Amino acid sequence: MKLTNIQRFWISFVLSIPMLIQMLAMPFHWMMPGYNWVAFITTTIIMAISAIPYWKSAISAFKKHHANMNTLVAVGTAVAYFYSIFAMITGRDVYFESAAFVVVFVLLGDAMEEKMHDNASDALGKLMKLQAKDAEVMKDGKFIKVPLDQVKVGDLIRVKPGEKIPVDGVITDGKTSLDESMVTGESMPVNKTVGDTVVGSTINNNGTITFKATKVGSDTMLAQIVDLVKKAQTSHAPIQKLTDKISNIFVPTVLIIAIITFIVWYTFLDASAVEAMLFAVSVVVIACPCALGLATPTALMVGTARSAKMGVLIKNGEVLEEVGDLDTVVFDKTGTITVGKPQVTNIIGNQQQVLSVAASLEEDSEHPLAIAILKEASTQNITPVKVQNFKAIEGKGVTASYNGQVAFIGNDRLLEDNNISQEIVSQAAKLQAQAKTVVYVGLDKQILGLIAIQDAPKPSSKAAIAALKARGLKTVMLTGDNEKVAQAIAKEVGIDQVIAGVLPNEKADHIKKLQKGNHKVAFVGDGINDAPALSTADVGIAMGSGTDIAIDSGEIVLVQNDLRGVVRALDISKKTFNRIKLNLFWALIYNTVGIPIAAGVFASIGFELSPELAALAMAFSSVSVVTSSLLLNKTKIAGLS
Amino acid sequence: MNVIQLNTIIIGILLIGFIIWWFFGKHQEDIGTSTITNDEQTSTVIVNGGYSPATIVLKKGIPAQVKFNLQDSTACLSRISFEQLGINKDLAKQKVTTINIPTDKAGTFNYACGMDMFHGKVIVK
Numbered sequence: 202m203k204l205t206n207i208q209r210f211w212i213s214f215v216l217s218i219p220m221l222i223q224m225l226a227m228p229f230h231w232m233m234p235g236y237n238w239v240a241f242i243t244t245t246i247i248m249a250i251s252a253i254p255y256w257k258s259a260i261s262a263f264k265k266h267h268a269n270m271n272t273l274v275a276v277g278t279a280v281a282y283f284y285s286i287f288a289m290i291t292g293r294d295v296y297f298e299s300a301a302f303v304v305v306f307v308l309l310g311d312a313m314e315e316k317m318h319d320n321a322s323d324a325l326g327k328l329m330k331l332q333a334k335d336a337e338v339m340k341d342g343k344f345i346k347v348p349l350d351q352v353k354v355g356d357l358i359r360v361k362p363g364e365k366i367p368v369d370g371v372i373t374d375g376k377t378s379l380d381e382s383m384v385t386g387e388s389m390p391v392n393k394t395v396g397d398t399v400v401g402s403t404i405n406n407n408g409t410i411t412f413k414a415t416k417v418g419s420d421t422m423l424a425q426i427v428d429l430v431k432k433a434q435t436s437h438a439p440i441q442k443l444t445d446k447i448s449n450i451f452v453p454t455v456l457i458i459a460i461i462t463f464i465v466w467y468t469f470l471d472a473s474a475v476e477a478m479l480f481a482v483s484v485v486v487i488a489c490p491c492a493l494g495l496a497t498p499t500a501l502m503v504g505t506a507r508s509a510k511m512g513v514l515i516k517n518g519e520v521l522e523e524v525g526d527l528d529t530v531v532f533d534k535t536g537t538i539t540v541g542k543p544q545v546t547n548i549i550g551n552q553q554q555v556l557s558v559a560a561s562l563e564e565d566s567e568h569p570l571a572i573a574i575l576k577e578a579s580t581q582n583i584t585p586v587k588v589q590n591f592k593a594i595e596g597k598g599v600t601a602s603y604n605g606q607v608a609f610i611g612n613d614r615l616l617e618d619n620n621i622s623q624e625i626v627s628q629a630a631k632l633q634a635q636a637k638t639v640v641y642v643g644l645d646k647q648i649l650g651l652i653a654i655q656d657a658p659k660p661s662s663k664a665a666i667a668a669l670k671a672r673g674l675k676t677v678m679l680t681g682d683n684e685k686v687a688q689a690i691a692k693e694v695g696i697d698q699v700i701a702g703v704l705p706n707e708k709a710d711h712i713k714k715l716q717k718g719n720h721k722v723a724f725v726g727d728g729i730n731d732a733p734a735l736s737t738a739d740v741g742i743a744m745g746s747g748t749d750i751a752i753d754s755g756e757i758v759l760v761q762n763d764l765r766g767v768v769r770a771l772d773i774s775k776k777t778f779n780r781i782k783l784n785l786f787w788a789l790i791y792n793t794v795g796i797p798i799a800a801g802v803f804a805s806i807g808f809e810l811s812p813e814l815a816a817l818a819m820a821f822s823s824v825s826v827v828t829s830s831l832l833l834n835k836t837k838i839a840g841l842s
Numbered sequence: 843m844n845v846i847q848l849n850t851i852i853i854g855i856l857l858i859g860f861i862i863w864w865f866f867g868k869h870q871e872d873i874g875t876s877t878i879t880n881d882e883q884t885s886t887v888i889v890n891g892g893y894s895p896a897t898i899v900l901k902k903g904i905p906a907q908v909k910f911n912l913q914d915s916t917a918c919l920s921r922i923s924f925e926q927l928g929i930n931k932d933l934a935k936q937k938v939t940t941i942n943i944p945t946d947k948a949g950t951f952n953y954a955c956g957m958d959m960f961h962g963k964v965i966v967k
Binding site for chain 2: 271311314432435437444456463464490494
């Protein structure tokens with residue numbers, strides 16, 4: 202029969218009760234009749250049930266030139282137990298209770314730690330359980346319920362109010378509001394209608410919708426989140442290198458200290474062999490490296506799971522350390538600080554002509570500004586003309602032949618090669634001061650006019666930037682846009698510094714420049730266009746959009762495209778890392794203080810630890826570290842109620 | 843100082859010397875390989891006071907499984923974690939725990955116990 206640690210603990214605990222009674226009765230000079238025999242029999246059973254696993258593990262570890270906490274427990278209990286048998290035969294005082302209580306407390310610590318470990322790693326299981334079990338899939342014109350794993354990409358799925366969205370997809374019919382808090386951390390329901398994306402495991406509030414599945418199985422956003430968090434939880438934090446090093450030499454060193462303790466007490470301080478042995482056993486028992494080993498992984502586990510619930514995915518333990526040193530946060534402008542859906546606000550020049558040339562040139566482009574122009578053209582019923590010899594001029598714009606003439610559209614860098622009237626220049630400056638991006642449209646080396654496009658900041662950007670500044674961070678905006686436009690937006694949201702006119706491939710260079718100025722830089726961008734900048738920065742924070750979170754660059758991924766996520770990400774990273782440091786500190790203090798006390802350094806002032814108290818202290822050191830990590834679930838994070 | 847005390851010192855020093863030599867000295871470690879059947883390779887690691895063998899060498903390109911057989915009933919080795927693979931499993935839940943190792947690329951996967959006290963690695967080459 203195989204017993205669990207908790208079962209072993211209870212059996213051993215019950216068996217040790219007579220010894221406990223005797224211990225408590227000792228000050229009253231009461232001796233249990235036949236105590237030695239009672240203690241011998243109960244302790245022997247406890248050893249057989251509970252200590253032998255430790256002995257066995259220690260012996261096989263020893264054969265492989267390893268030593269671990271089991272070695273310490275085994276040495277401590279074996280010395281106390283076998284000495285007591287020897288003492289019993291030769292008529293000396295016995296110390297069976299030391300051996301018994303050490304095992305009882307070690308088991309208690311093991312069992313509690315196991316339980317809490319399960320609690321800490323359970324968060325992931327909970328995420329996975331959020332999934333719906335089945336889905337109503339359209340088959341032969343009817344909706345029928347099928348198990349989740351039979352849903353295929355392209356299936357039409359109906360979801361009624363109150364049900365869970367089974368997989369990721371795009372709405373084809375109906376409108377509703379969805380509770381997406383389980384993936385984004387945002388508690389406000391989100392309105393969705395035809396064409397909007399839905400994420401599996403979110404909850405449909407009030408309308409019935411039909412959607413087409415785009416991602417199933419391990420491709421869904423939830424599956425990706427779980428995968429990411431799993432990797433983060435098992436990742437190493439660099440601070441752990443310390444414990445890795447310590448763990449290799451810790452136990453043998455403790456054994457050496459125990460031997461020295463015995464020698465010093467026995468030969469130099471003239472203690473009896475028994476007293477010296479008890480000090481040595483206490484040393485062995487208190488010095489468990491468990492707390493040290495648990496300090497980082499448990500905090501990492503709780504911290505990363507908690508942050509995932511808030512829509513902040515931390516990819517590894519390394520980034521937690523970097524976050525603490527940050528002093529600058531650099532933002533991409535479009536789509537990060539701003540909504541990323543620009544709109545045409547003004548057209549200067551011949552409206553018809555300017556828009557027609559612009560729309561024709563931008564027809565196939567997916568640039569956000571191009572989309573804005575095409576939208577405006579279609580509302581004004583202007584149909585784009587087919588163009589030839591299309592050419593993109595990087596960082597400037599595009600050119601093509603339009604009805605036989607060379608047409609162009611782009612930013613002010615394009616002006617170097619073309620003529621422009623003074624009036625248009627001053628018009629452009631005025632628009633730019635209003636935070637509007639200006640594009641120039643020209644034909645045959647003449648500027649025809651301007652299109653002003655505005656991309657408004659997200660409503661939450663200002664508050665998020667204020668919160669970052671309140672934490673003492675410098676905020677910088679990096680943009681390919683014109684200086685004046687950038688300044689106007691920076692002023693609106695409270696950014697400290699603007700670096701404008703940056704070509705897409707120069708973003709990473711500007712990050713490097715900041716780093717050379719002795720700054721620790723975080724870069725916040727959308728993850729697709731900003732990959733080099735994200736990986737250059739000390740901490741890359743990628744803003745997610747829609748359902749795709751498989752963003753390779755960036756150590757932190759925000760599920761929701763909202764700058765408040767940056768504040769949360771920095772907060773939770775810092776708190777998790779501080780918790781790791783706190784855990785390590787306590788674990789180290791425990792041993793550095795505990796070992797001398799156990800060795801009897803303070804015995805002269807009457808302060809010493811018996812082996813059983815040492816075992817109790819050790820058991821609580823691991824439990825307290827795990828508890829401290831679990832408390833990360835309760836710490837306050839900005840922007841969460 | 844009497845003879846017994848003197849002897850104690852000598853024995854103590856000898857013991858310390860032995861501990862240093864036994865635990866800190868260089869010792870040969872065994873390396874395990876896999877057995878290939880039906881285009882699948884498996885190898886077994888016995889978990890008892892450590893991992894034996896701690897190092898496993900797998901062949902590239904053949905689907906591989908490493909089976910962890912937990913024979914240790916203390917809490918110390920009951921969890922296993924593969925950092926790069928994002929695996930953190932409780933070995934005590936079943937007798938033998940099978941971990942699938944991707945072998946499409948050559949490389950080394952490190953694993954450790956839950957407290958990061960015991961280490962081993964799986965090498966794909």
